[in-house]
Amino acid sequence: MISPLKAYYTEGQVEAGCDEAGRGCLAGPVYAAAVVLPDHFHNELLNDSKQLSEKQRYELRPVIEKEAVAWGLGIVSNHEVDALNVLNASYLAMHRAIDNLKVKPEHLIIDGNRFKPYGNIPYTCIVKGDGKYYSIAAASVLAKTYRDDFMMKIDKEYPRYGWARNKGYPTADHRKALIMLGETSYHRKSFSLFNYQLKIEFPG
Numbered sequence: 001m002i003s004p005l006k007a008y009y010t011e012g013q014v015e016a017g018c019d020e021a022g023r024g025c026l027a028g029p030v031y032a033a034a035v036v037l038p039d040h041f042h043n044e045l046l047n048d049s050k051q052l053s054e055k056q057r058y059e060l061r062p063v064i065e066k067e068a069v070a071w072g073l074g075i076v077s078n079h080e081v082d083a084l085n086v087l088n089a090s091y092l093a094m095h096r097a098i099d100n101l102k103v104k105p106e107h108l109i110i111d112g113n114r115f116k117p118y119g120n121i122p123y124t125c126i127v128k129g130d131g132k133y134y135s136i137a138a139a140s141v142l143a144k145t146y147r148d149d150f151m152m153k154i155d156k157e158y159p160r161y162g163w164a165r166n167k168g169y170p171t172a173d174h175r176k177a178l179i180m181l182g183e184t185s186y187h188r189k190s191f192s193l194f195n196y197q198l199k200i201e202f203p204g
Contacts, residue, residue: 005047005134007040009109009124014069016105017135018094018115021049021143023086025168026178026193027161027186028151030076030086032093033142034101034108036069037135048130049140054148061145064138071138072100073146082190091116097139111136158184 008015020032046064049057065071074096081089095118098105108115108123111130115123126132130140148167155163161177161184168174168186178193187193 004131005137006132007037007042007134009126009133010107013106014103015107015109015135016070016098016101017109017111017129017133017137017139018097019111019130019136019139019143020090020093021140021147022168023090024170026170026174026188026191027078027163027168027184028147028154029078030081030089030093031143031147031150032074032076032090032097033071033139033146034074034094034097034105035064035071035135035138035142036101036103036105037138038067038069041067041134043134046134046137046141048128048137049144051131052141057141057145060138060141064141068138070101070103071142072097072102073142074098074100078186078188081188085190086188087114088116094118097143109133109136111140154186158186 014036016034016036018034020030022028022030045056046060074093076089076093098118105121108121109129110123110125113125113127115125129136151163151167160181162173166174
């Protein structure tokens with residue numbers, strides 16, 4: 001199968017693709033990644049992380065890390081999300097990911113339609129860019145898998161919230177646990193954690 005993804009947006013420049021994971025979660029940090037891939041990089045499996053299975057994402061992670069010219073992660077805690085709001089937290093996570101690149105990019109391509117400038121580096125926002133450009137897809141895989149690692153780790157601390165399965169997203173089981181057990185130190189207090197419109201049938 002020929003991948004529909006493109007190798008670059010701006011030819012002849014050091015270009016980093018950026019994406020984040022965890023914006024819509026009720027618990028845990030926002031993770032972001034920035035990835036610089038070599039010219040004419042190609043991988044038939046790599047795609048938007050949401051289109052891949054968990055197994056495929058974890059298979060791709062070491063390939064991306066090995067073949068990338070540079071890659072970096074950025075993490076913004078749930079407490080910082082509460083202080084900044086989640087949109088600004090996602091910008092900060094991407095800035096921190098770019099900070100951690102071992103090479104300075106000359107251009108940034110960002111998944112989505114908005115971004116806060118990083119210094120004087122030119123950038124282009126691309127809606128659904130993780131399904132259009134390899135470097136953004138690679139960033140989406142790294143951000144997603146490293147965030148999933150964190151959520152599976154804290155699931156051992158608070159096993160009744162189902163974070164190993166729901167990764168902090170607002171599933172019915174997660175909301176039920178919140179109503180029954182209350183908040184944890186990993187929950188985002190600025191989010192609407194309790195949805196009392198949710199119909200829950202408790203066992204008798």
